[in-house]
Amino acid sequence: MNKVKFELKDVSLERPDCNSTGKRPTAIILNRINTVFLQGQITAVMGPSGAGKSSLLRLLNRLEDPGTGSITLDGANLKDLNIFTLRRRVGMVWQLPTLFPGTVAANISYGPRLRGIPPVAAATMARKLIQTVGLTAELLDRPAASLSIGQQQRVSLARTLANEPEVLLLDEPTSALDPTAAANILHLMADLRSRLGLTIIFVTHLPEQARQVADRVLLLSHGEIIESGPALQFFTAPRDPRSRLFLNGQLEG
Numbered sequence: 001m002n003k004v005k006f007e008l009k010d011v012s013l014e015r016p017d018c019n020s021t022g023k024r025p026t027a028i029i030l031n032r033i034n035t036v037f038l039q040g041q042i043t044a045v046m047g048p049s050g051a052g053k054s055s056l057l058r059l060l061n062r063l064e065d066p067g068t069g070s071i072t073l074d075g076a077n078l079k080d081l082n083i084f085t086l087r088r089r090v091g092m093v094w095q096l097p098t099l100f101p102g103t104v105a106a107n108i109s110y111g112p113r114l115r116g117i118p119p120v121a122a123a124t125m126a127r128k129l130i131q132t133v134g135l136t137a138e139l140l141d142r143p144a145a146s147l148s149i150g151q152q153q154r155v156s157l158a159r160t161l162a163n164e165p166e167v168l169l170l171d172e173p174t175s176a177l178d179p180t181a182a183a184n185i186l187h188l189m190a191d192l193r194s195r196l197g198l199t200i201i202f203v204t205h206l207p208e209q210a211r212q213v214a215d216r217v218l219l220l221s222h223g224e225i226i227e228s229g230p231a232l233q234f235f236t237a238p239r240d241p242r243s244r245l246f247l248n249g250q251l252e253g
């Protein structure tokens with residue numbers, strides 16, 4: 001049985017409603033979310049556009065805090081953890097690569113250098129990590145901007161892995177990639193889960209991706225959980241009629 005990594009209890013998030021006429025000044029983005037994310041498992045977060053998928057991910061490394069409810073990591077309330085330690089333990093990869101000007105090596109060894117790891121050891125880490133993400137060490141001395149978007153996305157992942165996270169949050173990490181580069185990222189996720197025991201939570205709007213790599217699925221609509229559970233059950237015998245609509249591409253946002 002996998003251990004609970006994150007536990008969300010009655011988590012709600014509201015934001016100012018930009019279309020508000022004054023009668024309803026806030027919009028409910030997430031509404032009383034109760035769920036867990038299990039250690040060493042890949043969970044796919046799915047749902048129509050605007051369902052609250054990215055918002056949910058942002059709560060897990062405190063890019064935002066919920067208005068009500070509590071979130072724990074290994075049993076400790078996120079608010080009681082040092083924010084820098086939390087963000088190291090819970091790494092994030094975005095939809096588009098987020099590299100800064102400089103070489104690939106400089107990008108990957110940025111985190112380790114910041115933690116005081118000596119240059120030679122940080123360079124060794126970069127050399128190992130570039131291979132972990134399926135690229136060759138020859139790329140290390142190239143300017144990051146000269147790589148293809150698919151390669152840059154893998155370097156972004158290597159840079160996040162350089163912080164030795166326990167959890168990886170990925171928000172539609174393949175949406176800017178061609179099918180081959182997207183497949184590479186999916187394989188890599190499965191590999192990181194199996195080899196390093198990472199807990200991976202990724203947002204995708206493609207059920208096919210979840211079917212390929214996810215152990216568990218969480219389907220959101222209008223800020224509420226429609227269904228969550230083992231991926232196999234979700235894809236073979238979804239319990240909620242809206243899950244069936246979603247799988248048929250008919251669930252509206």
Ligand SMILES: Nc1ncnc2c1ncn2[C@@H]1O[C@H](COP(=O)(O)OP(=O)(O)OP(=O)(O)O)[C@@H](O)[C@H]1O
Nearest residue numbers: 015016029047048049050051052053054055056205
């Ligand atoms: N900074 C913000 N201020 C106000 N409302 C926001 C903000 N960011 C997102 N929202 C609203 O919150 C809701 C959920 O947004 P979120 O980005 O979490 O959805 P999503 O499921 O990730 O959608 P997508 O699939 O399009 O990325 C949407 O209605 C969106 O308009």
Ligand SMILES: [Mg+2]
Nearest residue numbers: 053054055171
């Ligand atoms: Mg989103």
